[in-house]
Each structure stands twice: as structure tokens, then as C-alpha cells.
Amino acid sequence: MSTTIMYGNTLAKKMSAELKKEVEQLHDVDIYPTLTVLIIGDNPASKTYVRMKQKACEKIGIQSNVVELQDDISESELLGKINQLNQDPTVHGILVQLPLPQHINEKKVLEYIHPQKDVDGFHPINVGRLAIGHDALIPCTPIGIIKLLESYNVDIQGKHAVIIGRSNIVGKPIGQLLLNQNATVTYTHSKTNNLSHMTRQADILIVAVGKAQFISEDDIKEGAVIVDVGNTFLENGKVVGDVDFESVKEKANKITPVPKGVGPMTITMLLHNTIKAARNTV
Ligand code: GUN
Numbered sequence: 494m495s496t497t498i499m500y501g502n503t504l505a506k507k508m509s510a511e512l513k514k515e516v517e518q519l520h521d522v523d524i525y526p527t528l529t530v531l532i533i534g535d536n537p538a539s540k541t542y543v544r545m546k547q548k549a550c551e552k553i554g555i556q557s558n559v560v561e562l563q564d565d566i567s568e569s570e571l572l573g574k575i576n577q578l579n580q581d582p583t584v585h586g587i588l589v590q591l592p593l594p595q596h597i598n599e600k601k602v603l604e605y606i607h608p609q610k611d612v613d614g615f616h617p618i619n620v621g622r623l624a625i626g627h628d629a630l631i632p633c634t635p636i637g638i639i640k641l642l643e644s645y646n647v648d649i650q651g652k653h654a655v656i657i658g659r660s661n662i663v664g665k666p667i668g669q670l671l672l673n674q675n676a677t678v679t680y681t682h683s684k685t686n687n688l689s690h691m692t693r694q695a696d697i698l699i700v701a702v703g704k705a706q707f708i709s710e711d712d713i714k715e716g717a718v719i720v721d722v723g724n725t726f727l728e729n730g731k732v733v734g735d736v737d738f739e740s741v742k743e744k745a746n747k748i749t750p751v752p753k754g755v756g757p758m759t760i761t762m763l764l765h766n767t768i769k770a771a772r773n774t775v
Contacts, residue, residue, distance in 0.1 A: 497747040499645045499720075501637070505757035508640070512764050513553040519771060520554065526771035527556040528586040528612065528763075529578050533571070533597070534564030539590045546588070549760045555767055558584075564594045571597060572605050579607040585771040586612035588763070609773050612766040615661065623669050630766050635667035637758025638699065638720055639674070645747055647697065647718050650675040655692055657681050657708075657735075658701035663722055667699050688712075700735040710740040719748040722755050 516526055528550055532543050543559055550557035560574065571589075578587045587610045593599050603611075608618035614632040622629035642649065654676040658664035668678045681691050683702075692698055692712045700708050701722035713719060723735030734751030742748055749755055 496742050496745055497645060498742075499641055499747050499749045500753055501641055501749060501755055501758040502753040504641055504644050505637075505761040508761050509549070509553055509764065512761070512768060515768050516554040519768070524771055524774075525556055525583070526554075526586075526768050527558070527584050528588065528767045529558045529560060529584050530588045530590060531560045531562060531571070531574065532590045533562045533566060534594055536592070539592075543590055545760055546763055549764055550767070553764055555764060566597075568597045568601065571602060575602070575605045579605075579610065582774070584610065585774055586610055586763075586767040588612055610770055612763060612770055613662075614666070614766065620661070620666075623666060623673075626673050630769065631670070632662055632666045633762035633766060634663045634701075634722060634755060634759045635670050636765070637762040638667055638722075638755060639670050640762070641749065641755070641758055642697070642718070642720070647747060649697070651677070652696040653677045653679065653694055654697040654699065655679045655681060655695035656699045656701070657688070657692065658699075658703075658722070660701065663701040664699075667701075671697070671699075702735050704735055705733050706735070706737040708736045708741060710737070710744045713741055713744055715744055716746045717744075719745045720755065721749050721751050724751060724756060 519526055530543050532539055547557045547559055578584050587606050589602055603615045606616055608616045611619055611630050614630040619629045623631055649671060654671045656664050656668050659680055659682045668680055672678045679691060681688055689712045693714050695717055697718045698713060699720045703723060705725040719736055719741055721734035721736040725733055727733060732752050
């Protein structure tokens with residue numbers, strides 16, 4: 494079977510060029526989309542992600558500010574910083590990079606960000622709006638997956654979408670988005686009995702478990718569309734996804750690679766959300 498590889502990097506590049514034009518149009522009316530990222534401590538992976546986000550912003554003319562905070566910052570001090578940003582009309586998007594140090598309550602912090610500036614789409618107001626199909630800031634990875642499926646003409650309506658993983662960042666919201674587009678959605682997770690039986694029913698399989706090469710060809714249906722959200726660095730320096738790409742590729746109709754698949758879309762959707770937040774302030 495000839496399999497289509499769904500390249501997120503190509504689509505991300507195309508969408509970034511379009512977003513750059515939108516930023517220029519906003520500049521013409523004196524709106525300067527601005528994102529402030531708060532990073533607490535010195536987790537190397539978080540630092541890398543934040544640098545990538547900052548670079549992507551700069552490339553398309555979004556102003557990005559990174560606020561680096563010590564990992565012994567108190568919760569109330571952090572909430573104070575967020576409050577300042579909530580009040581600042583020149584800041585359109587606020588992102589607190591996760592994970593947070595143990596002594597800080599993540600739920601409290603995420604609920605403190607003004608919902609209109611919540612470019613991660615993690616605030617309960619945005620989560621609720623998505624759940625009832627209202628306009629919302631939607632988490633970046635799930636919306637990136639939908640854009641990627643759309644650009645490769647994947648039919649969603651009536652299809653059985655199976656999701657592995659129930660995180661608030663990916664699993665739950667991608668299920669909501671697929672349901673809103675009339676898919677039949679099954680959520681599976683680490684406690685699901687006979688997982689492989691479930692995944693073999695999927696027309697569209699979204700894999701977001703964080704376990705390297707967890708899904709093999711025996712776990713999928715012939716002709717399925719496979720979306721791999723995984724991103725694991727192996728000891729040899731290679732990056733792999735949650736799907737054993739080489740074996741699954743032979744059986745799938747369409748599949749995302751790792752790298753160059755979902756990852757680049759996530760960052761591009763952060764730019765999309767920042768522009769959306771800037772527009773909402775008008
Ligand atoms: N850490 C890992 N992924 C994410 C994300 O999407 N947003 C934030 N804020 N932190 C993260």
C-alpha cells in the first residue's frame with residue numbers, strides 16, 4: 494500500500510507565512526501581538542521548548558518576552574507576576590511553561606491566567622468552551638493535529654477515532670475536537686483492558702502515551718490514519734515517537750513522522766493562539 498506521510502513541518506512553514514501576514518496587518522492598525530512566557534527553574538527540556546517558542550514568535554513578528562524565575566519562587570509571588578501580566582494591556586498571551594516545581598499548585602496557577610490571554614488553552618473557561626463547542630483558545634497540540642488532518646484531506650465525520658492518553662494537554666481536547674467534527678470517539682489509557690483490541694478498531698488513531706515505539710503494526714487496522722504525538726529522546730540521540738514508524742507505515746493509509754510531524758504544528762498553533770488573543774482585545 495502506498496502510505497502518505499503527513500509532514501507537520503511543511504504545513505507549519507506554510508501556516509507561519511500566513512500568520513506573518515496577519516501580524517503585519519495587525520501592526521498596520523497599531524496592534525503588536527505580544528506573548529510573555531514564564532519559565533520557573535532550569536529544566537533543560539523546558540528551556541529548549543521556550544527557546545523554540547521565542548524563535549518562532551520572532552520569525553513572524555510577534556513580540557516575545559521570556560521571564561526567567563528561580564525555582565524557589567513562592568506560589569504567591571508567581572501569582573503576583575501573572576496578575577501584573579493579566580492587567581498589562583500590551584501583553585496579549587501568557588504562557589507558564591510546565592512542569593512547575595513541586596511546591597507550586599499547577600491548577601491554581603493555570604486558573605489564575607486571564608482566560609482571554611490563556612494561549613495554552615488550559616484555563617477551565619477555555620476547556621469548558623471547547624467542551625460545549627463555543628469559540629475558545631484551544632490547546633496547541635490538538636488544534637495542530639486537526640489542521641494537519643484537514644490539510645491531508647482526512648475525513649473525520651462518521652469515523653471511529655481512538656485516542657490513547659487522557660491528558661488535559663492532548664488526549665482530552667483532541668477527543669473533544671474530533672467529536673465536534675462528528676467522529677465517534679473512544680478514549681483509552683493506561684488502565685484500559687485489552688488496549689490492542691481497541692486500537693485495532695480505529696479509523697483514526699491518536700497516540701499520546703509518551704512511551705517510545707509503543708504501538709506496532711499488530712495494534713492497528715489496515716488503512717488507518719495514525720497520528721503520533723510522542724517525542725522521546727533515545728540514548729543514541731535519536732528522537733522517536735510512540736509509534737514504531739517503520740512497521741506501522743506499511744499498514745497505515747496516512748501517518749505522521751517523528752520528528753517533523755505533530756511537534757512543529759504545536760509551536761505554530763501557539764503563534765495562531767497569540768494572534769487570536771491579540772485580536773480579541775480589540
Ligand atoms: N510543557 C510541555 N508542554 C507544554 C505546553 O503545551 N504548554 C506549557 N505551558 N508547558 C508545557
